[in-house]
């Protein structure tokens with residue numbers, strides 16, 4: 001593998017699809033994206049996640065991936081935080097969705113007038129097992145609403161981004177991919193990689 005190849009490590013096929021779509025250019029082929037001098041390829045691995053802040057979780061994931069693959073890696077951790085809960089569940093949103101479901105998330109806020117939520121995406125880039133992890137974060141604000149639209153990607157159907165009357169799940173993918181937390185984080189990562 002060339003030294004300019006970065007492996008995006010995720011166990012989530014929907015994340016991967018969005019990353020490829022957002023980074024796609026005429027030079028991308030077969031799931032490999034070109035950003036500046038770098039080629040971004042991918043590997044499906046479910047990395048252990050420690051408890052902590054989103055930054056700590058992402059740094060740990062990146063270090064674990066760089067150790068396993070012994071080379072440049074990119075990982076991503078996605079949070080959904082409720083304003084009424086001081087931004088929890090945050091990095092633990094996956095376990096909340098798994099254990100209480102989407103209607104459970106909506107019910108958590110039933111006592112609160114403030115339905116505000118932040119979708120936060122943090123990419124961690126690490127050049128190798130002994131390198132520092134660089135973070136690139138994107139945030140999209142929105143509200144938690146009753147589920148509308150397909151439920152095949154995480155909490156997409158209960159998150160209505162500010163300024164829109166559709167949930168992420170109801171939007172066409174192109175629209176989501178120009179306003180999403182993931183798009184905003186990748187924009188920063190792209191700036192960094194193209195300046196290298």
Ligand SMILES: O=P(O)(O)OP(=O)(O)OP(=O)(O)OC[C@H]1O[C@@H](n2cnc3c(O)ncnc32)[C@H](O)[C@@H]1O
Nearest residue numbers: 010011012046076077078093094097153154155156
């Ligand atoms: O292997 P990794 O990359 O960690 O993939 P994951 O599915 O474990 O992902 P996270 O640890 O980042 O957990 C984030 C949770 O939020 C969900 N999620 C991530 N991005 C999302 C998005 O854009 N819209 C809706 N749900 C999303 C995802 O399905 C998880 O349940």
Ligand SMILES: [Mg+2]
Nearest residue numbers: 011047049094
């Ligand atoms: Mg995960």
